[in-house]
Amino acid sequence: STAEMYPSLKRDPKYAEVTKEHVAYFKELLGSSSAVIDGVNADAAGDIEPFNEDWLHKYKGQCRLVLKPGSTEDVSNILKYCNEHKLAVVPQGGNTGLVGGSVPVFDEIVISMARMNTIHSFDEVSGSLVADAGCILEVVDQFLASKGYIFPLDLGAKGSCHIGGNVATNAGGLRLLRYGSLHGSVLGLEAVLPDGTILNDLGTLRKNNTGFDLKQLHIGAEGTIGIITKVSIQCPQRSAAVNVAYFGLESFEKVQEAFKEAKKQLSEILSAFELMDLKSQQLVSKVRPDVQKPLDDDHPFYCLIETSGSNAEHDYAKLEKFLEDVMAKEIISDGVVAQDETQVKTLWSWREGVPECIGHWGGTYKYDVSIPIQDMYQIVDDVHARLLEAGLVGDTDEYPVIGTSGYGHMGDANIHLNIAVRRYDSAVEKVLEPYVYEWVAGRKGSISAEHGLGLAKKNYIGYSRDETSIGLMKQIKHLYDPA
Ligand code: FAD
Ligand code: MLT
Ligand code: ZN
Numbered sequence: 354s355t356a357e358m359y360p361s362l363k364r365d366p367k368y369a370e371v372t373k374e375h376v377a378y379f380k381e382l383l384g385s386s387s388a389v390i391d392g393v394n395a396d397a398a399g400d401i402e403p404f405n406e407d408w409l410h411k412y413k414g415q416c417r418l419v420l421k422p423g424s425t426e427d428v429s430n431i432l433k434y435c436n437e438h439k440l441a442v443v444p445q446g447g448n449t450g451l452v453g454g455s456v457p458v459f460d461e462i463v464i465s466m467a468r469m470n471t472i473h474s475f476d477e478v479s480g481s482l483v484a485d486a487g488c489i490l491e492v493v494d495q496f497l498a499s500k501g502y503i504f505p506l507d508l509g510a511k512g513s514c515h516i517g518g519n520v521a522t523n524a525g526g527l528r529l530l531r532y533g534s535l536h537g538s539v540l541g542l543e544a545v546l547p548d549g550t551i552l553n554d555l556g557t558l559r560k561n562n563t564g565f566d567l568k569q570l571h572i573g574a575e576g577t578i579g580i581i582t583k584v585s586i587q588c589p590q591r592s593a594a595v596n597v598a599y600f601g602l603e604s605f606e607k608v609q610e611a612f613k614e615a616k617k618q619l620s621e622i623l624s625a626f627e628l629m630d631l632k633s634q635q636l637v638s639k640v641r642p643d644v645q646k647p648l649d650d651d652h653p654f655y656c657l658i659e660t661s662g663s664n665a666e667h668d669y670a671k672l673e674k675f676l677e678d679v680m681a682k683e684i685i686s687d688g689v690v691a692q693d694e695t696q697v698k699t700l701w702s703w704r705e706g707v708p709e710c711i712g713h714w715g716g717t718y719k720y721d722v723s724i725p726i727q728d729m730y731q732i733v734d735d736v737h738a739r740l741l742e743a744g745l746v747g748d749t750d751e752y753p754v755i756g757t758s759g760y761g762h763m764g765d766a767n768i769h770l771n772i773a774v775r776r777y778d779s780a781v782e783k784v785l786e787p788y789v790y791e792w793v794a795g796r797k798g799s800i801s802a803e804h805g806l807g808l809a810k811k812n813y814i815g816y817s818r819d820e821t822s823i824g825l826m827k828q829i830k831h832l833y834d835p836a
Contacts, residue, residue, distance in 0.1 A: 354413045355458050355808070358777075364459040368441040371418050371462060375440065379420055382430055388468065392417035404463045407456045408449050408510075411716060411777060412808060414457030416443075421468045425543060425551060425582040431464060432580065433549025436836055444576040446518025447489065449510035451708075451719055452807025454575050455518070464580060466517050472496055473583070480588045481540055481557040486517020486581045503591040505532035509705040517581045523573030525803035527705075530764035531624040531661070532589060535572055542568045543583035547834040557585050570829065575805045578833035592624070592661030594668045598676060599700045600688030601652025605730040608654050610684045612726075612763055615658055618675045622668050625659035626764035630733065633707045633758040636773060640710040647700060648687050656685075656763065657704045707760050711773045714755050718772040718785055722793045723802035726766040732792055733759035733770055736785065740772065743784045753778040767802040790816040 356362060369375075376393045383389055392401045397417075405414045422428045435442050441461040448455045457463060466487035473483040480502055484493055491511040494504040506519055508526035518524075520542065523535050532538060541556035554568045571581055602608050608628060615623055631653050638646060648655075662668040672690060679685045691697040711717050724732060737757035740746050746754040753774050761769040770789065774781060790800050794816040801810050801817070814823060 354415060355453070355456075356415070362458060367439060369439045370460065371440060375438065376418060378434060379418070379431070382434075383420065383422065383427060385423070388421045388423060388427075390419035390421075392419075404445060404448070404465060405456055407451075407453055409451060409453075409712065409717060409719070412453035412456050412458075414443075415460050416457040416463050417460060419463045419465055421465045423468050425469075425545065428464070428469075428545040428580050428582055429549045429551050431549075432545050432547055435462065436548045439836065444521070444580045446487065446515035446521065447510065447513040449514040450518065450522060450807060451721070451804045452801070452809040454522075454805060454807030454809075458808060466515055466580070466582075469517075469582065475500060475502075475588075476557065479557070480590070481585060482588050483555065483557065483583060483585045484516060485583055486515060486520070488516050490514050490516055490519060497588055498591060501591050502588040505538040505587065505589055506535065509708055516584050516586075520572055520581055520584055521574065521576050522805045523803070525762065525765060525767065527625050527627065527762070528659075529762065530626060535586075536569060538587045539568065539572055539584060540587050541585040542571060542581055544571050544579040544581045546579045547836065551582075552579065555583055555585050559587065573805065575807065577830060592663065594660075594662050594665035595624075595697060596660045596665075596669055596672050597691045597697045597700045598658045598672055598688055599647045599691075599703065600656055600658075600676070600679075600685045601648050601650070602654045602656065602685050603652060605654060607684050608656060608730075608763065609726065611656060611679055614679055614682075614684060615675065618678065619658070619660055619671060622660040622662040622671065623658070623764075624661040625657065627657040627704050627761070628763035628768070629655045629657070629704055629707065629760040630730070630758055631655070632756050633711065633760040633771075634703060636713070636756065636758065637703060637706050637710040640713045641706070644699075644702075647689050647703060650687065652686055655703070657700060659701075704760070707758075708769075708771075711758060711771050714773060715775045716773075716777045718774060718777075718781065719804075720770040720785075720789050720793075720800075721761075721767070721802050721804040722770060722789070722798055722800060723765070723767045724793060724796050724798035726763075728796055729763075729766060729768050730759055732768065732789070733757055735792065736770060736772070736789065739784050739788065740781070743780070745778075745781055745784065750775065753781050762803075765802070787813070787816075793817075 390400050404419045443461045445455050445465045469485040469487035471485045475482045506526050543555045544552045755773040758771050790813050799817045
């Protein structure tokens with residue numbers, strides 16, 4: 354469990370333990386039996402397990418009660434009661450978070466948003482969508498596709514993450530380069546504050562300069578100041594033409610040159626520029642040996658470029674011309690362009706499949722960092738050298754580390770440094786931390802570019818924020834949630 358893994362974490366005795374009386378209150382409140390998973394009176398351990406454990410199988414709580422509200426009023430009543438009875442809670446969306454923030458640490462009550470999944474309205478002229486926080490990202494995006502629109506965020510976990518979870522973590526994803534961050538596209542939201550008060554800031558218009566922009570505080574707050582119940586978001590037109598190219602390069606210098614050229618030559622149609630190192634692609638290929646690799650030879654680096662525009666022929670010609678040009682200049686060593694929808698998906702799977710494949714052997718140490726782009730890859734080589742020096746890397750079971758890999762959102766100077774391991778091991782952790790944080794802080798980077806702090810990065814916030822900022826954050830937390 355998390356508590357055993359981090360013995361310095363202590364459950365604060367000021368929080369009450371869940372009793373049979375509390376459970377009876379929630380059953381009465383929520384009415385439906387499927388809305389309460391009761392591990393206090395009943396032996397529901399098996400049903401509760403998935404809510405206690407995170408996607409990485411790293412953080413494991415001991416909650417014995419899961420509540421699934423069906424409406425904003427339910428959420429309000431739950432939080433009001435919990436606040437008054439000093440019951441600790443953790444909001445949970447699709448539980449795809451990667452920093453241990455979506456699961457309980459001790460016996461907190463899980464408030465799952467899964468039942469709140471209605472799409473309320475879509476304005477086909479402005480592109481504004483209003484939907485419940487518990488809607489699954491992919492479901493919303495498919496709805497939008499039928500209207501000729503697209504959700505301005507896409508990520509590998511789209512089949513299970515919630516749009517409320519996306520907003521709570523301010524997820525970045527694969528097309529931030531094109532559509533910007535959720536701080537720009539979220540138009541409004543409804544949230545329930547820790548004492549049960551409902552904050553209705555669910556505007557659907559782009560402009561509203563009437564004082565502080567309060568919704569922004571909830572975007573990326575990871576549920577610390579309230580539970581998001583509805584989201585209003587600006588959705589762009591879906592592009593009629595999407596093209597994808599995948600290519601190999603011989604150095605990180607060449608990757609930077611390719612990115613510069615892509616911006617220059619593809620300009621307004623460029624919609625993604627993703628980076629994968631050789632190790633990441635080798636690990637994907639080890640997990641799925643039957644899938645043919647897009648390119649024959651091994652290259653130290655790979656990039657995936659996506660273009661989205663309105664004119665298929667024009668866009669394809671532009672992309673081909675770009676590839677010819679960067680090949681002629683020897684910026685890239687080899688490349689392929691997807692010829693149909695299926696190939697588009699296959700090429701994307703070599704990027705989107707990395708997080709899952711890399712965890713295949715038992716676990717992953719994940720560092721989601723942003724670093725000035727010139728230095729971005731150096732961290733992978735430096736960390737790997739340290740792990741080798743410590744004698745932790747090898748091909749047999751006695752070595753915890755399988756390999757070190759870097760991949761991520763080149764277009765946003767955001768790299769995912771991932772150490773694939775056979776098991777989580779404190780010897781590995783000691784080599785990595787605080788080394789990685791110091792390395793990043795030394796280059797004025799961020800120790801969490803897009804995944805958030807959660808439990809994993811909470812104690813390291815000081816590497817990326819100064820005392821004044823942290824002090825203000827504490828005051829804001831206290832204002833919203835004194836208990
Ligand atoms: P959860 O994991 O359930 O929760 C995340 C945090 O938000 C927790 O702190 C939780 O308490 C809080 N929370 C959840 N719902 C609410 C709510 N309604 N109100 C208030 N707080 C809430 N992240 C990226 O940024 N970019 C990526 O490209 C990306 N790719 C991923 C790929 C894979 C395969 C996986 C597994 C994860 C990826 N992630 C990525 C991380 C993760 O998917 C995102 O953080 C996602 O936005 C989390 O959504 P969720 O619904 O699963 O939230
Ligand atoms: C990604 O870009 O694939 C995600 O952020 C998940 C990860 O870091 O592994
Ligand atoms: Zn990412």
